[in-house]
Amino acid sequence: MKTSVSIVFSIVVIFVIVYAVSFSGCSNTVTGPVTGGPTQSLHQALTEADFTDTNYFADPQAVVLLHLEHLHSPIDPTHQDTDSLGIDVIRVRIPHTAEHSFRIGDSSHFALTLISKATRIIVCHLDPVDNFKTVTVTAGDYLIVVRSLIEFTGGTNTHQNVFIQPDRSTALSRGSGYQQVYADSNSVHTLLSTNSCPSCDLSYANLSSANLGSANLTNADLNHVNMSSAYLTDAILTNANLSNANLTYSYSSHANLSNANLSYADLSNANLGDAIFSSANLNHSHLDHANLNQAVLGSADLTYANLNYAILSNANLNHANLNHASLSHVTGSTDLSYAILTNANLTYANLASSKLSYADFSYANLSYANLNNATLNNAIFCNSIKTGLIITNVHTNSGTQCWP
Numbered sequence: 001m002k003t004s005v006s007i008v009f010s011i012v013v014i015f016v017i018v019y020a021v022s023f024s025g026c027s028n029t030v031t032g033p034v035t036g037g038p039t040q041s042l043h044q045a046l047t048e049a050d051f052t053d054t055n056y057f058a059d060p061q062a063v064v065l066l067h068l069e070h071l072h073s074p075i076d077p078t079h080q081d082t083d084s085l086g087i088d089v090i091r092v093r094i095p096h097t098a099e100h101s102f103r104i105g106d107s108s109h110f111a112l113t114l115i116s117k118a119t120r121i122i123v124c125h126l127d128p129v130d131n132f133k134t135v136t137v138t139a140g141d142y143l144i145v146v147r148s149l150i151e152f153t154g155g156t157n158t159h160q161n162v163f164i165q166p167d168r169s170t171a172l173s174r175g176s177g178y179q180q181v182y183a184d185s186n187s188v189h190t191l192l193s194t195n196s197c198p199s200c201d202l203s204y205a206n207l208s209s210a211n212l213g214s215a216n217l218t219n220a221d222l223n224h225v226n227m228s229s230a231y232l233t234d235a236i237l238t239n240a241n242l243s244n245a246n247l248t249y250s251y252s253s254h255a256n257l258s259n260a261n262l263s264y265a266d267l268s269n270a271n272l273g274d275a276i277f278s279s280a281n282l283n284h285s286h287l288d289h290a291n292l293n294q295a296v297l298g299s300a301d302l303t304y305a306n307l308n309y310a311i312l313s314n315a316n317l318n319h320a321n322l323n324h325a326s327l328s329h330v331t332g333s334t335d336l337s338y339a340i341l342t343n344a345n346l347t348y349a350n351l352a353s354s355k356l357s358y359a360d361f362s363y364a365n366l367s368y369a370n371l372n373n374a375t376l377n378n379a380i381f382c383n384s385i386k387t388g389l390i391i392t393n394v395h396t397n398s399g400t401q402c403w404p
Contacts, residue, residue, distance in 0.1 A: 056153045070159060089146075101133070112127075112145070115143045198219055206226045210227070214235060221240075224243075228249055230280060231245070237258045255275045257274070259279050295316070296318060307326060350370045356375060366389050372391070381403050383402070
């Protein structure tokens with residue numbers, strides 16, 4: 001995987017430079033309006049070629065790709081250039097005076113200068129050593145001047161790609177509190193431009209708020225990816241690695257995550273209605289306040305998972321492993337037949353009319369749980385805590401153990 005350093009900026013609060021990725025092109029929209037999903041804005045991504053037109057200004061909410069040549073490298077006729085070899089310039093418009101932070105990675109191979117377009121006064125300068133500054137930037141037009149620190153030494157390696165994107169997330173901070181995004185940029189570009197990138201390396205990528213409806217990410221490596229508020233309806237993520245991924249507030253209804261690795265992933269407040277998690281690894285995951293209406297989690301590993309306040313209406317957790325999981329205040333009639341709920345926390349859970357046959361609640365805390373009209377045939381409740389348990393019209397048989 002090729003790594004370089006990219007620029008990340010946000011016009012409202014921050015104007016941040018972070019880690020670089022290597023792109024071969026970028027002309028897609030990063031986010032778009034979504035029918036039935038979260039409200040999103042349309043931001044057109046730009047490449048360096050766009051800035052050969054002096055009417056273009058960078059959109060601080062989208063992405064920009066620079067094809068930064070090495071110093072004294074041969075001219076590359078396949079890429080339009082915005083300045084002399086080894087220097088690229090793009091324009092950005094700041095609508096409001098505000099304090100902004102600037103950052104590039106300490107492994108960067110370029111220096112960056114922000115210059116007032118009108119006065120040519122330098123507002124901020126960064127290099128890999130002096131790589132973080134916070135300054136007040138007045139409203140107006142500015143030039144971002146990026147100068148390569150790599151001398152061309154021959155061969156076919158003539159440039160570095162610098163990727164500019166909004167810094168939408170601090171959840172991926174690594175070291176000194178700064179975001180460092182290690183992603184295969186070619187994979188990121190492939191995904192954003194084609195909506196398909198099976199078996200790609202997208203680890204640590206920032207895809208917050210991205211429109212990835214119906215995307216094909218089968219077998220993709222998405223560990224530590226930031227997909228908060230992303231639109232993933234009907235996306236295919238079977239066998240994908242989403243360990244430690246941030247999917248908070250994502251809109252992932254009907255997504256297929258069968259056999260996916262979501263260990264330690266954060267899906268709190270996500271809309272996961274009708275999503276498929278069959279045989280998925282969700283151990284230590286966060287699903288608190290998630291909407292799992294009609295979701296399929298059959299045979300999923302949810303050990304130590306946090307499902308507090310989750311909506312489980314008509315969800316299928318048949319044969320799921322919820323050992324030590326927390327389901328406090330969950331609601332909805334659900335299928336937990338054959339599920340392992342040993343040592344689980346079900347305090348105040350509302351599982352009225354649920355299917356609980358053959359479920360194992362040994363050592364579980366069922367204090368004040370509502371099991372009205374539930375089917376408990378052959379379920380095991382030995383050593384469970386049943387203080388305040390609501391059990392009107394439950395259905396049991398001779399195989400139900402330690403009841404009530």
